[in-house]
Amino acid sequence: MGSLEGRAVLQLEDENLMDSKQNDKKASSMDATPQISVFDSDTDDVSCRCMWNSLLRQMHIVLFSQKLNLLIPCGLVAMVIDMLSDHNGWIFFLSLLGIIPLAERLGWATEQLAFYTGPTVGGLLNATFGNATELIISIYALRMGMVRVVQQSLLGSILSNTLLVLGCAFFGGGIVHPSKDQLFDKGTAVMNSGLLLMSVMGLLFPAVLHVTHTELEFGKSELALSRFSSCVMLVAYGAYLYYQLTTQNNNLYMPIAEEAGENDESLEEEEAPEISKWGSIIWLSILTIWIAVLSRHLVNAIEGASDALGIPVAFISVILLPIVGNAAEHAGAVMFAIKDKLDISLGVAIGSSTQIAMFGIPFCVVIGWIMGRPMDLNFQMFETATLFMSVLVVAFMVQDGTSNYFKGLMLLLCYLIVAASFFVHIDPDDIHVLVAIYNAMEYLERVLGPDLTTKKKRRCFNAHEDAI
Template sequence: MGKIFTALVFIGVPLSVIGSLMHWSSILMFIIYCLTIIALASFMGRATESLAIVAGPRIGGLLNATFGNAVELIISIFALKAGLIEVVLASLTGSVLGNLLLVAGLSFFVGGVKYKRQKYNVYDARHNSGLLMFAVIVAFVIPEIFTSSMTEGQTISLSIGISVIMITLYLAALFFKLVTHRGVYQTTDEGGTEEHEVPEWGKVSAVIVLLLATIAVAYISENLVHTFEEVGERFGWSELFIGVIIVAIVGNAAEHASAILMAMKNKLDITVEIAMGSTLQIAMFVAPLLVLISLFFPTAMPLVFTMPELISMATAVLLTIVITNDGETNWFEGITLLAAYFIMGIGFYLL
């Protein structure tokens, strides 16, 4: 698989540059851009995995989630610049659904087929559950009640206030997990093997790969955004479907692959940290950050989602909490999460 992604990068990046300069078909370029971003995301995933081997599961999962979300953040910034507010909000929804239902579901299913029972740190899972409830139920759903009777200016002001609070709490949560309470809540069975792993790349090489891949993703993402309108008209896709399904899957490709790989290695602590940690980062850091960044563009983005988006995210959070709060999983729980994702995917496609 690594050779395939390497070939895609060395073929896709030049084609992306040539195609954008020569104005090739938007449909063709949409396919080339998506495949190239996914291949670049795999490089970012491999680089962060190399760094994670020497940093431990918590920091490793955080690094993977951060650089995985960097792709979507870049795409979203260019979408905001183009005035595609609905696509950005939909892609945030898709990231929450994708991480909690698709990534976790596939990881639990693939890992569960190989191992009867897989365990992970239940204390981390419960800590993340509380933050998920806050991020989606409190910070996303509750404001919808207030904004229904507010002016546009008041809605933006509320969104800014919520964004600042969420970013502050997210940074406090990182400080809690990585500094003040690091190592306090540990399980006796860490779930993974004790074998010593050798990183694929050294620290310097991994950082260089991350830097170059991020630059390439930034360039391709800006061009990808300009293909959305024509692709949507051609295939009958709404902006909602493009954001929830297409942008979310492409933007989170790196962590999707890494989480599944860790599950196959029986390293569920890292898998859960990627799936739930990435969701928290999207909801509590990326989304609020995009609200603040949008203030520098002609159209500011309010932190107000549609009712289908809100209900889908709340349902995904509640289902994930019920399934993960016991500290172990199996293939059937994975397929349950996947079933929920496909049901929601069909609904968004038909809207």
């Protein structure tokens, strides 16, 4: 019995030992559980820190990597002035300065996204956002009913690209390389010139109908013809994009005069994207919204700035707005010409003009159709004749596939003549108002008598002008 009891006691002790070991294992496993959670929390902290550092790095690249970005606060100052006062001259000037770096960053974000989308989609993105600043300004002005501002700003984009940008590129490249004529792809230049002439045709016929009063239905045929021609031009531009991105393998603007060794070096030094794909999309959206907000202040201040600065609205719309909207793009075209990569310069200058002429203008006509605004292709005879002569000059300049500083100088002098012409140009719609004002002055002198003092005449004239 004693032995049995001893065995039973020993078995109980063994069982207790086993239970204690199992409990120790459970306890150890339970103790290990919070250690895993601590490890997970550390991992989350590290990932959050990495995301925050990536965000700060992208903000630094987008906002602080270029000296031109020092002008970004000018847009914020313009908004503050617009809220606190009505100094339209300062609002307009500061809005212009604020849009310059945003337009450059918008093009840069588009290029970053093109790294991830491939050449075909990247080409479409560049075609769409290449002139996004002008299109945003035009669409907002169209909403405000400022059809003439839309027409003149789009016309000014074409003139500045074909005469000013191309002229600066030819002149700069010729000065740096005076001992030779620079070469570029003649076929590409001629194709773009043909598209520009097609756009001139689309603008010319509605203007001629308006001037000669030969419309089938007065006030309707001109608008109907403009909308039909716009649809045809959009189809032609779509076919051009398809040809550019597929048939020519997206190589229309690649340099053709480089040696094989230089091509190998360019391949080795091929650029890499600076920000992620989703970062490009997010910044593209932010910059587009930012430009749209600034465009509202810019467009609202145009007429007030014209009165405050004594500059015609036509000169502001045709000369100042396009130069500022494409300032960074213009500088890039000149730099490529200096580096003897003239095909890229032509892609920026003439290619951008083709986008505005064959896509931007008809697109605004269609948008105006949707909005119920009478946006048409009748840019008036003066503007249409200016565009026609400018396109002809450029077509003759690029037909032989060579450039030098003298060709650039001629293009710049042509642009100077165009700028001077618009500085003294009065819009036809304003002529009727001026005629009514002068008739009112003659009426006041006839009724009130010649003995009326000049000060009283001016007071009566101002009152009549406000009534008109």
